[in-house]
Amino acid sequence: MIPPTTGFGMYIKLPYKVLWIMESERGQVYDLSGKTLILHRRKVIEVPGFVAGRYSDFTYGELYELDSREDINKIRLGLATLSVFLREKYNLPLWTFSYSLSSFGGRKTLVLWEEECAGYIEKLDWAKIYNEIDGFAPSDLSEIYLLQRDEEAHVEWVSLSGSWDIAKMFAKRVLEYILAKNKIRLQFGGKEFFVPKPGRHLKVLSMETLQIPLTETGEVLRTYICIYDGEEAKVSSFDKYYYKASGPVDTVNNALMNLVNSGFKILVYDLDRVRSELHNSGLTYQAALLSGLIQLNLVIDLKQKAEEKFGSPATLLTIRQFLGSDAYRAIGVTQPIRLEDLELKITNLQLKVKNSRKIYPDMVSETYDEFFKKFVEENARIIYLLWLLLGQKEEQT
Incomplete structure (x- = not known):
């Protein structure tokens, strides 16, 4: 078979x-992780003889280079599960x-x-499928489908105790590729770049903070924290009233740690500023948590990389000026x-506070x-996009 590898x-x-495939009439019963499986013995016999003919048609196909550390058998299981x-x-x-x-x-x-040309490779919403895989509840027919689709994949599935959770994990790995x-094509600084489409499959999240002082001394202030995983942005606000801090601390902690435990890395712009704003807002634990994740190499500060590329100093305002309208649209920002x-x-808010008695x-x-929530969310999305641009600079045209 010689399929296309670059689209249509x-x-x-x-x-x-x-090949002749011989299968035993009676199956053998196995008890596997509380499930009963019936497997038939099979033998493949190659029949010597002359073969001829040729079939050709148009269809869609793509080639993906895999990580050299991937286990081919597990990727096969992921494809069959998909x-x-x-x-x-x-x-x-x-x-x-x-697939091959x-x-x-x-x-x-x-x-x-595609065995029959339908354009599914280009038309299917793969990002949506990636998110739906986790919620997939295999039916009683799923094992039969798996066996019929790929016997080698079925053998691998059986060797993994017939775990659909593991099979779905490898299906998601295929979808990540x-x-x-x-x-997507973007304009940045008057030049054209091709970057991966943002999504959870990239396993990074961007984190941004915005501190709004209500007094000149900063004893009363509101801080916004945004976490953006490539698809969804969550913004939380925290208030500091002199020495007392309040806000949905557990919500932010849980969201952050759930993503980190799922293999995500954290993107920030100007790490020192972010930690300082967290500390000044009374969120000392979150600042310490970020420092701990730095020691595990799970935090990426894009400021240094941006300054190496665009010159010093490179603020987020500078980055904003380089972005074209198509770049903003790619991260869901319209205006x-x-x-x-x-x-x-x-300034208007501080004047309002100053003129009030309390x-x-x-x-x-x-x-x-x-x-304020919209602004901090925009910055989080821009940080994410900047990471994509810096990682794909070699594809500049």
Whole structure:
């Protein structure tokens, strides 16, 4: 078989050999992790003889280079599990996609193609499928589908105690390779870049803080923290009233640690500033947590890399000026907030607080609150996009 490897192209099938597959009439019963499996003994016999013919047609196909450390058998299980999922969730035939796994030298590759040209490789929302895999509850037919789709994958599944959770994990690994190749074109600083589409499959999150002092001394202030995982942004606000801090601390801690425990790394811009703002806001534990994650190499400060590329100093304001409208659209920002508008909002708020007799953090109105949340979320998304741009600079055109 010679499938296309760069999208739409010619698919050629050539006969190679004739095989007979012999299967025992009676199966053998196995008890595996509380499940009963019936496996039949099989034997493949190669029949000597002459083969001829040729089949060709047009279809879609893609080639993906795998990490050299990948286990081919586990990737095969992931591909077969993905086929089962698409059959049960979207009613697609088991053989909608065919695949070929190769290992030569220190390189491993996957070729994925459509048996019948339908454009599914380009049309399917792979990011949505990636998020749906975790919630997939295999039916009683799932094992039969898996066996029919790929016997070698079924053997691997049995060797893993028939665990669908592990099988789904490898299906997500396959999807990460598919998603990583789906790139978007952006304008940055007048030049064109191709970067991966943001998503959880990239296993990074960006974290940004915004501190709004309500008094000149900073004894009363409100701090916003945004966590953006490539698809969803969560913004939380914390109030400091002299020596007392309040806010949804557990919510932020849980969100952060759940993502880190899932293999995510944390992106920040100007680590010293972020830790200082957390500490000044009375969020000492969060500042210490960030320091601990630095020791585990789980925190990436993009400021130094940006200054090496764009010159010193490189602030987020500088980065904003380089971004084109298509770059903002790629991260879900339609109308970016100008820094001068932020400064004006803060000045007006401080004047309002100064003219009042009492000072409380809840003097921040809903309008101001939404404005500040929008700004810190924009910055978190821009930090994420900056990481994509810095990592893909070699693809500049």
